[in-house]
Amino acid sequence: MRRAGLVVLALLVVxxxxxxxLADIPDGAGLRELVRTAGPAAPVVFLAVCAFGTAVFFPKPVLATAAGLLFGVGWGSVLAIAGFTAGAMIAFTVARMLGRDAIAGWMGERLKVVEEVFARRGVEATLVVRLLPIVPFALANYGAGVTSVRGRDFAVGTALGLVPSTVLAAVLGDALSDLGSPRSIVALSIWAVLAVAGLWWGRSLVKAARVDT
Structure with a gap:
């Protein structure tokens, strides 16, 4: 039964x-039009779109960019972060229910160190993952569910880790669509700094866990 749950989880994620x-996902303009038609309920609709979209691998940058254009940087970032965190928790819960028990029995020595980091310092470990742009956001949500990180720590770490990238996307809009523009250079530079910081922080957590064990 444990292995069956893991197989179902893997098939679901794939x-x-x-x-x-393959789906015809609306671009930023289409998404903005969809939300605008909701009228006064637009914030609630957008939050729901962010939550559901996050759980089903909808491109997060599109949603974050639309948040800034629709609601302004401040309010838009709050809505996007809340929606992304809710969607992350949906994916986390599904993975925890289906795959955690099976994974726990297959831990090698290296994975046990990572497990120790997530178990003891879940908020920090989650923050590290969120700072690494090479780790797909949606995939990380499902992956976290099979680790030993507490749900509360994962939620807090996700919300905090989303702040830099979400605000940056809301401020700069679709700057990354033109890689030669000054705005895109600024965005890429900031993301590079965050990635380096995440790598350094992650290595520090792993080293500390090895010393403790």
Whole structure:
């Protein structure tokens, strides 16, 4: 039964990723029009779109950019972060229910060190993952569910880790669509700094866990 749950989880993640690639996903303009038609309920609709979209591999930068354009940097960032965190928790909960028990029995020595980091310092470990742009956001949500990180720590770490990238996307809009523009250079530079900081922080956590064990 444990292995069956893990197989179902793997198939679910692959299926969602494939559908996200093949589906006709609306661009920023289409998303903004969809939310505008909701009228006064637009913030609630947008939050729900962010939550559901996050769980099904909808491109997060599109949603973060739309948040800034629709609601302004401040309010838009709050809505996006809340929606992304809710979606992350949906994916986390699904993975925890289906795959955690199976994974726990297959831990090698290196993975046990990572497990120790997530168990003892879940907020920091989650923050590190969020600072690394090379780790797909949606995939990290499902992956975290099979670790020993507490749900509360994962939620807090996710919300805090989303602040830099979400605010940056809301401020700079679609700057990354023009890689030669000054705005895109600023965005890429900041993301590079965050990635380096995440790598350094992650190595420090792993070293500390090895010393403790």
């Amino acid at each position: 299926a969602l990723a494939v559908v996200a690639q």
